[in-house]
Amino acid sequence: MIIDTLALTLIHKALLASALLGLMCGVLGTFVVVRRISLVGDAISHAVLPGVVLGFVISSQLGDPRNPWIIFGSATIVGLISMIVVRQIIATTRLKADAALGIVLSGFFGIGLFMKRSMLDLMDSAGGLDSFLFGNMATISETDLQAVVIVGVVLTTLVLLLMRPFILVSFDSLFAETLGYPVKLLNLVFYTLLTITIVVSLQAVGVVLVSAMLIIPAATAYLLTDRKIHMMLLSMFFGAGAGVSGSFISASVSSANIANGAAMTLVAASFFFITCLLAPRHGIVAKWLKSKRQRHKVTTENALKAIYKLVEPTGDPRSAITINDYQTERRLETAEAKLQLKALKQQQHIEYLDKQQLTLTPDGLKVAQTVVRNHRLWELYLTSQANYQADHVHDDAELIEHLLDEETVRQLEAELNFPTTDPHGMPIPRPEAS
Amino acid sequence: MIPALETHDLTVTYHKRPVLYGVDLAIPEGNLVGIIGPNGAGKSTFIKSVMGVIPTVGGWVKVFGKPLKENITRVGYVPQRGSVDWDFPVTVMDVALQGTYGKLGMFRRVGKKERMLAEEALDKVGMLPYAKRQIGNLSGGQQQRVFLARAIAQDSDLYFMDEPFVGVDAATESAIISLLQDMRENGKTVVVVHHDLQTAPEYFDMLMLLNMRLLAFGKTEDVFTKELLQKTYGGGLTILSEIATAAAKENVKASHD
Known part of the structure; x- marks a missing residue:
C-alpha cells in the first residue's frame, strides 16, 4: 500500500x-x-x-x-x-x-x-x-x-x-x-x-x-446551522480539526504528557465553548448584544416620549422645553437627566437652542410620535377588542410600545378602523405626516 | 368498482392490549371520510395498521384491490404533528421534498421534477414563501400545512391523515378543509382521524364510527345519528376492553369471533 x-x-x-x-x-x-x-x-x-x-x-x-x-x-x-x-x-x-x-x-x-x-x-x-x-x-x-x-x-x-x-x-x-x-x-x-x-x-x-x-463536534455544528448537510460538513471540520490539533499538541508538548484523547477532547470542547459565545444567532454574545440594544432602544424611546408629552399641549411638537422641565417630568436627579439628554443629543434626536432650552429634531420627533402612537394604539386595542378596562391598560402598553413593528401597527390600525384618539381621549399621532 | 380501501377482519393488539377487533370495511373511491370515536378507540391505530406500520394479528388489507405493498406509492400519509422533533435541522422545502421520496426510492437523487412537485405542493398550502425556513420557526398551523404539502407532493390516490386539525388556528383549519375538498374533487380518497364531533358532519361525506369495533360506516347523514353516536361514545364497550386486557395478561388468546 x-x-x-x-x-x-x-x-x-x-x-x-x-x-x-x-x-x-x-x-x-x-x-x-x-x-x-x-x-x-x-x-x-x-x-x-x-x-x-x-x-x-x-x-x-x-x-x-x-x-x-x-x-x-x-x-x-x-x-x-x-x-x-x-x-x-x-x-x-x-x-x-x-x-x-x-x-x-x-x-x-x-x-x-x-x-x-x-x-x-x-x-x-x-x-x-x-x-x-x-x-x-x-x-x-x-x-x-x-x-x-x-x-x-x-x-x-x-x-x-x-x-x-x-x-x-x-x-x-x-x-x-x-x-x-x-x-x-x-x-x-x-x-x-x-x-x-x-x-x-x-x-x-x-x-x-x-x-x-x-x-x-456535532453539537458545535448544530449551534451554527439549521441545515443537516451544512451541519454535517461543519461537524466533520470540527471533528478533524480537533483530531489533528489534539494529537499534534499531545505529540509536540511531550513535557506536559497530555494523553491524545484528552488533548483532542480539549480542543473540541474549546471549539464548542467559543461557538457558544460567538455563534451569530444562538450565541451568548449575540443574545447579550441584542438585549443591550433593546435596553438602549427602550431608554431612548422613553426619554423622547417624555419630551413629546411636555410639548404636546402647546400644539407645536417642536416647541422648546428646559432641562428643568424634563427633570421634573421624569422625576430625575439633575445629573441623571443631563446624562440622558446628552445621549439624545449625541443621537441627534434633540438640539439645544441655548444652555437651558432644547427642542426635538425632526428625527427625534418621529421616534417620539411612533412610540406614543404605539402606546395609544395598543391601549385602544386592549380596551376595544380585548375587553380591558381603560385604567388597566397603561402598564401593558408601556412594554408593548417598544416592541410593535410597523407591520403589526398596520394590522392594528386596520382592525381599529384607523382611529384618531386613544381610550383616554388623547390624540394618536401620525409619525408619517411629519 | 374496486374500493380504494378494503379491510377484512382487521385485528390489532398493542403492547398486548387489544385495540381493534375484526374491522370489515370498504371505502369507495373519491370520498372524504372521517374516523370518529372516543380517546383510545383505536383511530390512529386503524390507519397505522392499514399502512403496515403496526403489525396486525389477523385479517387483511387491500388498497385498490391489491395488497398494500404492491400499491404503496398510491398511498399518502400525514402523521400527527407532535410525532416529530420540530427542532430538527431541515427546512420547509426539505420536508416537502420528502413526499417525493416514495416514488424516488432510496438511492435516486432528487431532481428538477421532484423540486417542482414540492414547490407546487408548498404553493397550494400557502407555504412557498417559507420554503427556506427551518421548520422550528413555524406556528402550529404552518407546521401542519408543511405536513400537508409533503402529502400533496406524494401525489397519491388514497390519503390517511392523523388529526390534521389539532392545534391549528381557524384560518388554517378552513384552508385545510377546502384543500381536502379539492383533493376529493380530483378523485382522491382522503381518510381523516377527527376528534371534533361538532364539525364532523359538516366536513365529511362518509363517517367511520370506531370504538375498538367498527360500530358504523356509511354516508354521514345515515350514520351520524344520536343512537349510533351514543353506542360509540357511551361506556358500553369498556367491559369488552377490560376483559380483553385481563385475558391478555393471563396469556389467554382473546377470541373475538
Whole structure:
C-alpha cells in the first residue's frame, strides 16, 4: 500500500489517523445529536470492552496478535449485542431508555474488565489493550492505520449513499415506514456504522472520551446551522480539526504528557465553548448584544416620549422645553437627566437652542410620535377588542410600545378602523405626516 | 368498482392490549371520510395498521384491490404533528421534498421534477414563501400545512391523515378543509382521524364510527345519528376492553369471533 512506501513517522501516522477518526465521528455524530441519542454513544463505547478483550484473545490464539480486523469485528458484534439488550430491557420491563442504557453501559464494561484480568494468560501481550481503554496514538501500528483508512473510506461512502434515507428516518421514521422504506434495516445499518466508528476511535481517545468526539463536534455544528448537510460538513471540520490539533499538541508538548484523547477532547470542547459565545444567532454574545440594544432602544424611546408629552399641549411638537422641565417630568436627579439628554443629543434626536432650552429634531420627533402612537394604539386595542378596562391598560402598553413593528401597527390600525384618539381621549399621532 | 380501501377482519393488539377487533370495511373511491370515536378507540391505530406500520394479528388489507405493498406509492400519509422533533435541522422545502421520496426510492437523487412537485405542493398550502425556513420557526398551523404539502407532493390516490386539525388556528383549519375538498374533487380518497364531533358532519361525506369495533360506516347523514353516536361514545364497550386486557395478561388468546 501507499502508506508502507511512504514510511510514515509516528507523528504522521497519528495525525492521519486522528484526522480520519475526527471526520468519521463528525459524520455519525450529527445523526447521534439530532436523533437525541447522545448517551447511546457513551453506552456503546463502554459496552464494547468485552468484544475488544475477546478480539485480543482470538487474534493471539490464531497466532496473529493484535490483528485490527479481528478486534474491530468482535468489538462491533458485542456493541450491537449491547444495543439489542438495551432494546429488550425497554420492551420487556417497565424501565425506560436511561435506566436500560445505564445498566448495559456499566454491566458490559464490568464484564469486560473482568475478562481482561482473567484472560491475561490467553493473550500474547495485553499492552495494546490499555490503549483501547485510555487511548494512545503511540501504539498505533501500520496495520492499524491501514484498517482505519479502509474503514473510514467504506463508512463515509456508505453514509453518503444512504444520506437521504438516514435523514428521513432520523426525522420521521413513521413516515419513512409508510413510504415502504426498510426502516428496521436502515436502523441496523446506522447502529452498525456507529458502533464501528466508536470501536475504531477507541484506540485514539479511549473509552470515556469517544462520546466526546462523537457529540461535541456535532453539537458545535448544530449551534451554527439549521441545515443537516451544512451541519454535517461543519461537524466533520470540527471533528478533524480537533483530531489533528489534539494529537499534534499531545505529540509536540511531550513535557506536559497530555494523553491524545484528552488533548483532542480539549480542543473540541474549546471549539464548542467559543461557538457558544460567538455563534451569530444562538450565541451568548449575540443574545447579550441584542438585549443591550433593546435596553438602549427602550431608554431612548422613553426619554423622547417624555419630551413629546411636555410639548404636546402647546400644539407645536417642536416647541422648546428646559432641562428643568424634563427633570421634573421624569422625576430625575439633575445629573441623571443631563446624562440622558446628552445621549439624545449625541443621537441627534434633540438640539439645544441655548444652555437651558432644547427642542426635538425632526428625527427625534418621529421616534417620539411612533412610540406614543404605539402606546395609544395598543391601549385602544386592549380596551376595544380585548375587553380591558381603560385604567388597566397603561402598564401593558408601556412594554408593548417598544416592541410593535410597523407591520403589526398596520394590522392594528386596520382592525381599529384607523382611529384618531386613544381610550383616554388623547390624540394618536401620525409619525408619517411629519 | 374496486374500493380504494378494503379491510377484512382487521385485528390489532398493542403492547398486548387489544385495540381493534375484526374491522370489515370498504371505502369507495373519491370520498372524504372521517374516523370518529372516543380517546383510545383505536383511530390512529386503524390507519397505522392499514399502512403496515403496526403489525396486525389477523385479517387483511387491500388498497385498490391489491395488497398494500404492491400499491404503496398510491398511498399518502400525514402523521400527527407532535410525532416529530420540530427542532430538527431541515427546512420547509426539505420536508416537502420528502413526499417525493416514495416514488424516488432510496438511492435516486432528487431532481428538477421532484423540486417542482414540492414547490407546487408548498404553493397550494400557502407555504412557498417559507420554503427556506427551518421548520422550528413555524406556528402550529404552518407546521401542519408543511405536513400537508409533503402529502400533496406524494401525489397519491388514497390519503390517511392523523388529526390534521389539532392545534391549528381557524384560518388554517378552513384552508385545510377546502384543500381536502379539492383533493376529493380530483378523485382522491382522503381518510381523516377527527376528534371534533361538532364539525364532523359538516366536513365529511362518509363517517367511520370506531370504538375498538367498527360500530358504523356509511354516508354521514345515515350514520351520524344520536343512537349510533351514543353506542360509540357511551361506556358500553369498556367491559369488552377490560376483559380483553385481563385475558391478555393471563396469556389467554382473546377470541373475538
